[in-house]
Amino acid sequence: MLGKRPNFSEYEPKIYQFWEEKGYFKPEINPDGKPFCILLPPPNANADLHVGHAMYVVEDLLIRWHRMLGDNTLWTPGTDHAGFETQYVYEKKLSSSGQSRFNFDRETLYQKIFEFVKENSGIIQKQLRRLGFSLDWSRETFTLDPKVINLVYKTFKKMHQDGLIYRDNYIVNYCPHFGTTFADLEVKYLEKQAKLWFIKYPLKARESKIKDKWITVATTRPETMLGDTAVAVHPDDERYKNLVGQTALLPLTNREIPIIADEAVDPEFGTGAVKVTPAHDPTDFEIAKRHNLPLIQVVDFSGKLSEKTGSYKGLPVLEARKKIVRDLAKQDLIEKIDKNYTHRVLVSYKGNYPIEPMVMPNWFVKTNEKFKIRSKKLKKLSNQDEISLGEMGLLAVKKGLIKIIPKRFEKQYYQWMENIKPWPISRQIVWGIRIPAWYNVMKYPALQVAFLNSKNGQVVSGEIGKLLNTYSLSEIEKGLQSLIAPTSAEYIISPDKPGENFLPETDVFDTWFSSGQWPLATLNYPNGEDFKTFYPTSVLDTMWDILFFWVARMVMLGLYLTDDVPFKTVYLHSMVTDKKGAKMSKSKGNVINPLEVVEKYGADALRMSLLVGSAPGNPVSLSMEKVKGYRNFVTKIWNASRFVLQHKTKLKTTFKNPKLETADKKILNRLDQVIRETTAALEKFHFSSAGETIYDFFWHEFCDRYIEQTKKRLYGEDERAKCQALSVLLKVLIDCLKLLHPFMPFVTEEIYQKFLQAGLKGPEYKEALMVSPWPRTR
């Protein structure tokens, strides 16, 4: 017999265990059905789940529904190594014990982070189970599993053979504090009061027509001027038209630099003339590319002035700034200083450390250059013989192979794909999949390496050719921390060391390069049974913030490798916000921990709260009041079921084909309507309205009205009438439990099991609600 209130904290874990032991999460449960597959976006393995992860309930909803429809259904779990994010979290742990990553060689550090991440993954698993997610745990994948690494290596090799991989010097967001580069996503701007210096660059007088003695540039970073290789003005700027093509003399060095015209210059700002420092400014880097200007690195990787700066060498950036300004002032080359200038300083998103733009060798994928198409399928898609990765991704959505919900995100997707730039895929960190390239140290004695000397624990760095006089190659290789090879250096691509005199590339792949192959890796491309059965997958569900970084990459890499899209529908679920619609963040203190909610109100209530009132691409606000409301609904379901069960057990005899009263007919008709409406809404991905429809019907029609209507008969003496009412009650109740099951799997299953125990029998009743067929209309 059921108690007055559902004891969810007792039955929820118990029910989950029951399902798992029965093997219901595996596709083998309906092997003959048509395939339906979703891959859970792998959560970062470096932290517990937050309430946003609970939004993956839309996937469980779809999966459970399709399983009940009889589909061959697969939902795979996994975790992501999350490159820099994880290394950052781990380094914070290290620093709390007075250590840093420089205390370890790569291998040791990697192992330590690996252990940390494995521990966390276990917590994540428990959390996902607690939410009731019907994931096939036997297929769990981690993005650093050997099968993923192997695939990534193969893909890299294939892309290299197709000419899609290259190395180039590229201006990156380098953080001297962390000693690594950051992606544009990983840096942010901070507003700061700064000075704007107006510096006079003397002109080299050649033509008598030109009266000006100098050209004045405005800058916030005078210390980088030693790396200037031009002065630029806007091509339409009348003030400087006669100076374009002339030569200026760089103060302090008297180096000759050209005056050029470039669209990137804003004539409104400062003097309309800008110093061009290609090695330390992204815009200038682009200008330099367009005008073929040389690069001079004046700040080194430790944040000090380099050997190319003469007497300023070795000075930290801020000190160098002071000295240079002083020296300029002595020569009367400072026109004025704007002291109240507000500008935005680039800092790392973790820790707010200043970013120093630097030019470094990096690995790239050519996303915007065409290559030859081999597959007929792709030729048909594009109507051409050559295509770029970006175009492939664009066409897949434009031609309807992939549908994005909500549709407005398709426009954003197009914009991004149409403006796609080469994709830098290398990161200077340890935590990740190492780029499988090797350099011959005998051929390139100038390779820059840093390694941990195991004898004294000190880091030694320098050119490999010189270091080899003191240390053995194996010693260096063992303690290797970083290696920088010039872009001209030849390399061999191989997972294993190709010969005796080789040192490995130390950069690792951008996380998105490996997670971009997630559908292939999890399904065991190219020969796995899962791949053959489930690729392309049915739905990819994620939040909209990683549409470009992840979804677009999966589309491109999926098409490139398999000639087919990795999924047919992209559903962009809600961002979970607080009661007032504000983003949740630790600093605001409005973060909701999903497990706390589950403890207090049950997983079913949380699930329903996230599903109802949410629309794709829109935020969903979550409050305890809302969850409480759905906890009340769980109780309502419980008590309605308790009522039906009580009367069922009291019934002494049964009658075949009882006659129906008007109320019975009415509720059965409404049930049919509700089944149709709910199903139609689910087909259209309208989860909220599906949930509301069934909620409303169950509570206000079935409970408030129909159950009351049956009381006369149930408390009367006529056994036949009792039986009649009860058969309808049972029919409506069980169908409602089925309709509700994808939303609230625990309470519905628990009740169903109680009915089975109380003697519910018949060929239509399966051993679990979870594997019962979806209700059909009469």
Added chain:
RNA sequence: GGGUUCGUAGCUCAGCUGGCUAGAGCGUCUGGUUUACACCCAGAAGGUCGUAGGUUCAAGCCCUACCGAACCCACCA
């Protein structure tokens, strides 16, 4: 600067290709209820759908402008 979204009851939001008297939850108010459930039931109040125009037989929904809010992308020497 380019783009997107939102503005509907006191609060949080639904309202899908325009079509019955604009809905829900929470909150408020009135009343009820001993036998499924107070985590309940019956009922009520509360809306010129941001503003102003336009299209239409018909507009919360489509178009234009404006006001207010949020977000994304780019740039800020």
